[in-house]
Each structure stands twice: as structure tokens, then as C-alpha cells.
Amino acid sequence: MSGATHSPRPARRPTDATADDATRLDSATSKSVRSRSLRLLGDLLRPRARSLAWAGVLVVLATLGQVAGPWLVSLAIDDAVPALMDGDASTLALVGSAYLVAAVAGGLCAGAYVRAAARIAQSVLLDLRRRVFRHTQLLSLEFHESYTSGRIISRQTSDLEALRELLDGGLTGVVSSLMLMIFTGLTLFLMDWRSGLVLAAALVPAWLLTRWFQKHSQVFYREQRTTSARLIVKFVETMTGMRAVQAFRREPTTEAEYDRLGEEYRDANLRIFSVNGRYQPGLVLIGNVAVAAALAVGGWRVYSGALDVGVLVAALLYVKRFFQPIQQLGMFYNSLQSAVAALEKVSGLLAEEPTVVEPRRPTPLPQARGALHLADVTFRYGDGPVILPDLDLAIPAGQTVALVGTTGAGKSTVAKLVTRFYDATQGRVLLDGVDVRDLSTTDLRRAVVMVTQEAYLFSGSVRENIALGRPGAPQEDIEAAARAVGAHDFIMAMPDGYDTEVNKRGGRVSAGQRQLLSFARAFLADPAVLVLDEATSSLDLPGERLVQRGLQTLLADRTAIIIAHRLSTVDIADRVLVMEHGRVIEDGAPADLAAGDGRYAALYAAWRDSLV
Known part of the structure; x- marks a missing residue:
């Protein structure tokens, strides 16, 4: 389910519990x-x-x-x-x-x-x-x-x-x-x-x-x-x-x-x-x-x-x-x-205990290639309904995959499992053959980076926000990352260039510029796997075109998972997965699926009509 959240379960008491039992329970809890x-x-x-x-x-x-x-x-x-x-x-x-x-x-x-x-x-x-x-x-x-x-x-x-x-x-x-x-x-x-x-x-x-x-x-x-x-x-x-x-x-x-x-x-x-x-x-x-x-x-x-x-x-x-x-x-x-x-x-x-815990003896992965495999993964949020029922999905290293489908299809849940914000209820999520639960947080965060729709910018300078992807990076690397995604020119046009202070949530820059800065941050981090969760959904068409050019550079030579409602972003993918109720119902190249008569073809036709 895309963007699904859950709330903590309310404490349940036995239906035959007496008032004295409840009192003792409350007393024990208080103690x-x-x-x-x-x-x-x-x-x-x-x-x-x-x-x-x-x-x-x-x-x-x-x-x-x-x-x-x-x-x-x-x-x-x-x-x-x-x-x-x-x-x-x-x-x-x-x-x-x-x-x-x-x-x-x-x-x-x-x-x-x-x-x-x-x-x-x-x-x-x-x-x-x-x-x-x-x-x-x-x-x-x-x-x-x-x-x-x-x-x-x-x-x-x-x-x-x-x-x-x-x-x-x-x-x-x-x-x-x-x-x-x-x-x-x-x-x-x-x-x-x-x-x-x-x-x-x-x-x-x-x-x-x-x-x-x-x-x-x-x-x-x-x-x-x-x-x-x-x-x-x-x-x-x-x-x-x-x-x-x-x-x-x-x-x-x-x-x-x-x-x-x-x-x-x-x-x-x-x-x-x-x-x-x-x-x-x-x-x-x-x-x-x-x-x-x-x-x-x-x-x-x-x-x-x-x-x-x-x-x-x-x-x-x-x-x-x-x-x-x-x-x-x-x-x-x-x-x-x-x-x-x-x-x-x-x-x-x-x-409070983390539900995603650091492994006691992590498997080292200093140089990830980016091959992903969700092996027979089942997932639910807490005791809620099953979101992903027995999903088996392999993504070769270097492939760009787009996940499309209606809201609640499970796209963002896949992204959360790949980035290990959540652990699979059953099955395994493998990166280069290693279960992500066996990777240290340092290795996993270096190998897998997510860019979200919000593109959060912290209070501080443009330089500091880009360097969040690799703290301590020299200025030339920061500028190279900005140039690569097409952000350098508008940064230099700002009052103090890379030293310009951005307000909370990036109030000094437009939505498209803010997204480009988040791309520069990801480019500087140089992950093996990049996950884009609705990264262009809040942009207008000019802003989206600006970001698209940055995406071309950002996704080169790395594994990428793109979650998008706008099918213009999907065109740059090597492969499209259409999801419904947590299952992959279509899998193929964008052009092939668009030319067919399946679910993606209907979505593609509707998107084309909306442009007209």
C-alpha cells in the first residue's frame, strides 16, 4: 500500500476479566x-x-x-x-x-x-x-x-x-x-x-x-x-x-x-x-x-x-x-x-525498541553492485492486512525499474523494504545476494538511497544540504554533483551561490529546484541503488522537464526503482512493473506494455489523453 502507515495496537484485555483483574493489571502496569x-x-x-x-x-x-x-x-x-x-x-x-x-x-x-x-x-x-x-x-x-x-x-x-x-x-x-x-x-x-x-x-x-x-x-x-x-x-x-x-x-x-x-x-x-x-x-x-x-x-x-x-x-x-x-x-x-x-x-x-535492528555480526558489503531480489516476501504493517502477498521480484544490477499502479497497490511498501525502513514479515530482501537484515546500517545507507516527494532541505546553506549525501565532501565534488543534475546554474544565480541560506523546507527555492538539490545530494552520495518515491509528483510541467534532465544523469549506471503516477517519468525506465493489491500483474518494457491491451496500456492512454 503506497504510503501506508499504521498505529500502535490498543491493549486488549480478556473479555472475562473481572474488575479486580483489571485493577491488578493497572497496578502491575503502574509498578x-x-x-x-x-x-x-x-x-x-x-x-x-x-x-x-x-x-x-x-x-x-x-x-x-x-x-x-x-x-x-x-x-x-x-x-x-x-x-x-x-x-x-x-x-x-x-x-x-x-x-x-x-x-x-x-x-x-x-x-x-x-x-x-x-x-x-x-x-x-x-x-x-x-x-x-x-x-x-x-x-x-x-x-x-x-x-x-x-x-x-x-x-x-x-x-x-x-x-x-x-x-x-x-x-x-x-x-x-x-x-x-x-x-x-x-x-x-x-x-x-x-x-x-x-x-x-x-x-x-x-x-x-x-x-x-x-x-x-x-x-x-x-x-x-x-x-x-x-x-x-x-x-x-x-x-x-x-x-x-x-x-x-x-x-x-x-x-x-x-x-x-x-x-x-x-x-x-x-x-x-x-x-x-x-x-x-x-x-x-x-x-x-x-x-x-x-x-x-x-x-x-x-x-x-x-x-x-x-x-x-x-x-x-x-x-x-x-x-x-x-x-x-x-x-x-x-x-x-x-x-x-x-x-x-x-x-x-x-x-521503545527499534523494529529494524542492527545485526550483531553484519556481513560486509563495501562495494555494492546493486542487484536486488525480493524473495517470496510477505509483508503487513503490524497486525493489519497483508500488503504484499508472497512477492518474488528480481532486479538486475544497473536496471531502472518503474513501479506503477493505483494508490494502495504496494509500491511505496516495496521501496520501504528495499531501503530497510521496514523488515519483511516473511521472506528476504537481498542486495547482491546478502539479506539486508545482515548488512550494517552504514553499508546499507551507503548502497541504497531514497529520494522522496518532499525533498526536505534543512536550515543551512545550499552547500551543506547537498553535502548531506556525503559529509565532508570537497567543494569541487559538490559542484560536480550539482552540474550533473542541472542545478549549478540556478545555484550560482542565488544571492550567495552555494553559501546561500535556505529556509526551513527550502523556502528560498522552487519545488523543481528543491528536487534538483535533493538529486544532487543523492548523486554526491553515489549509491548503487536509488529509490525515487513520487519524486516528481508535486512539480508542474516546466519543473518536471527540468527535473527529467537531471534524472537522466542521476540514474545512469546504477540500479533504480522509480515510483510515479506520472508516466512521463516512466519513459526513462528499462522495465515497468504494474502492481495491484501487492502483486505484479504486468512486467515489461514501457513501449511494449503501452502497445498492448493490458492495465498499463489503459493507464498510458489515459495519461496521453490528459495531456491533450
Whole structure:
């Protein structure tokens, strides 16, 4: 089927599965996704173990500097001030100096920790961005034909941005907050265990409130990530297909759809803010009540002589400080939920496996001749219907073969198998007697090149776009390739010649010129097999004639497969194969088939009538 694509199969469940079975399945899937995400995080952090250990030392030292403050205040009140009243100022000076040293050391260690954590975070993000980009390029065409570009962009933008926010600020904050809570609680219990019990009692409602917050925010953050991705996908698809949108006057419809998705994204954010609006004030209330309780209990004990004033002051400071990190942990949990959802999506993308895999022990083919043989090939897209039923086709080296037929006949599928964008479901595709599945990607891409209808030009100069066929080619080879296909003259007429910048998709050149540049790229690559998939279908007649001259040179002395609806392109072929429902129903020279009474003769007559 020409240009056929397929979508991933939806997961199917047994029809007799109970609700409990479905729940267990969902739970198992969730655990599997979580485990996959944690493995990815572990892979990213493992090479940075030493840096993480150093950051851990710094955060411990910074926390000790902060926790020492209230204890030193209690010493100053209970010991240094009475000694000063007795005329001894050395104790106060010693305690004051210790307080200053602890504050300075804590601040310096905190700053060093933030910098060290930032370096780790940025290193992890850079590694992850590279992995996503590299892995996406390695995935097979089957993936890219089913996984929309908007979703991939969402992985590289909003999902990685959520991870950046977590690693840059949230992670550093939560580690220091946890350390501060642990050291504060331990110090308070060591100083006065009764005040520690007051703090422990206050932890119960704080824990319950935090669990409520976690339960609700987890759901809402997943909704936010999903609606964000849908919004990005809609925007990317609309911008990419703007010509179709404007040509069919779909602006109101697309705007309404975008507004609906934007409202869903807004509502998801509002639900998150609503939960936060309950959680943070609740923590503040619990903290204030805890301070009041500690003051009441401690004040009575001071009045009765069971507790020193300095210890009471330190206890109040510790209780107050203890609840400040809990609020930070709540804010961190917001970032964590968003980042976990993002990490699950990114790990899911990285878990995608190529359907076309590199052979473990490739057969070398340094100099291909170009002989092709599709030996008893059967092909279907996924679990879809059979597209090519038992096709056996041999193409000698150096022969130009044209594939014609109606849309869906299987022409482009043959091209995808020859170029190994897909693998045959059954049978083998042989190049010079070697199964293409046994060839390295380097050898196969050097031997077989496809030129498509789109003739994609990347942002950059004309020279860079032609050199894509052979990176590092000298200027004389690039110019020779352009001259060979008839592109040199119009290139030299451009403002900067070969250094002229082309816009995205080749906006500075016409469709015919863009196609000639893609031919020059293919000529420079000098493949043994050239596949032209509808390479002239978008051109007008003058543009087609321009390209035809380039084709004559391009196809010389190499095997070529031409897929075309326009039979003018077919005239230069040595052999025509008429396909229907994945089978070859006619095979012969163009003139012989045109003179007959078969399917090609009817197509040829119809084409001739259309010219008149």
C-alpha cells in the first residue's frame, strides 16, 4: 500500500476479566512504569556517585551549622549571660564566636552544596536530552509514522523542563529540608525530650494532611501533564499544517479546539492550586499550634523551675524551624509529581525498541553492485492486512525499474523494504545476494538511497544540504554533483551561490529546484541503488522537464526503482512493473506494455489523453 502507515495496537484485555483483574493489571502496569522510571534515574545518577557523595557531605555540614544556632542561643542565655553578670565576659565571647563560625560555615557549605547540586542536575539533564535525541533518531520509521511529532516535542520541552525544575531547585531544597528536620528533631529530643514529645504529637496531623495532599495532587499533576502534552501537540500540528488550515478555512475550528484544550489545561492547574491552597495554610496552622503548645508546656516548667529559660527559647526556635521545611517539602512534592509524570513519559520513549535492528555480526558489503531480489516476501504493517502477498521480484544490477499502479497497490511498501525502513514479515530482501537484515546500517545507507516527494532541505546553506549525501565532501565534488543534475546554474544565480541560506523546507527555492538539490545530494552520495518515491509528483510541467534532465544523469549506471503516477517519468525506465493489491500483474518494457491491451496500456492512454 503506497504510503501506508499504521498505529500502535490498543491493549486488549480478556473479555472475562473481572474488575479486580483489571485493577491488578493497572497496578502491575503502574509498578512496572515506576520501576522503569527509577531504573532510568539510577542510570543517570550512578556515574555521578562521587559528586553526589560530596554534595551530601556539604549539606550535612550546612545543616549542622543551622541547627547549632538555637543550642548556642540557649548556652548564651543560661550560661554566658549569668557569667557576664558575674564579670566573666569570656563565656559570652566564646559562645558568640561559635555562633558566628557556625553561621558562616553553614552559609558557605550551603552555597557550595547548591552549586554542586546544580552541576549534577545540569549534567543529568544534558545526558537525558542527548539520550532522548539519540534514541529518537535510532527508532525505526514505524515508530515515527505512529508517534506524532508533537508528542516527541513534548518529551524534549515540557517534560524535560519539569525535570529541570525538580533537579535545579526542588531536589536541593528537599535534601536540605529533610536534613534540617532530622537534625532539628534529634537535637530537640537531646535538649529536652518533653518538648520533643510536643513536636512528635504535632507531626500526626501534619502527616495526615501531607498524605491527603499527596493522594490528591498526584492525580491532578498527572492530569496537568496530560493536558499540557495535548495542548503542545495541537499547537505543533496546527503550525505544521498551516497551509491546509488556511486553505480549507479551518481557523475557527482549530481555534475552538485549541481553546478547549487550553481551558482543560487551565482547569487542571486550578485544581492543583486548590489543593495547595489547603495544604500550605494547614501546615502553617499546625506549626503555630505546635509552637503555642511548646510555649505553654515549657513556660509552666520554667515557672516551676524544671526547665531553664535558654532551653525553652531553643525549643521554641526548633519547633518553629521544624515546620518551615515541611512547607518546602510540600512545594517540592508539587515539582516531584510533575517530574515523576514527566520521567514516566521520557522513560517510556526511551523504552521503545527499534523494529529494524542492527545485526550483531553484519556481513560486509563495501562495494555494492546493486542487484536486488525480493524473495517470496510477505509483508503487513503490524497486525493489519497483508500488503504484499508472497512477492518474488528480481532486479538486475544497473536496471531502472518503474513501479506503477493505483494508490494502495504496494509500491511505496516495496521501496520501504528495499531501503530497510521496514523488515519483511516473511521472506528476504537481498542486495547482491546478502539479506539486508545482515548488512550494517552504514553499508546499507551507503548502497541504497531514497529520494522522496518532499525533498526536505534543512536550515543551512545550499552547500551543506547537498553535502548531506556525503559529509565532508570537497567543494569541487559538490559542484560536480550539482552540474550533473542541472542545478549549478540556478545555484550560482542565488544571492550567495552555494553559501546561500535556505529556509526551513527550502523556502528560498522552487519545488523543481528543491528536487534538483535533493538529486544532487543523492548523486554526491553515489549509491548503487536509488529509490525515487513520487519524486516528481508535486512539480508542474516546466519543473518536471527540468527535473527529467537531471534524472537522466542521476540514474545512469546504477540500479533504480522509480515510483510515479506520472508516466512521463516512466519513459526513462528499462522495465515497468504494474502492481495491484501487492502483486505484479504486468512486467515489461514501457513501449511494449503501452502497445498492448493490458492495465498499463489503459493507464498510458489515459495519461496521453490528459495531456491533450
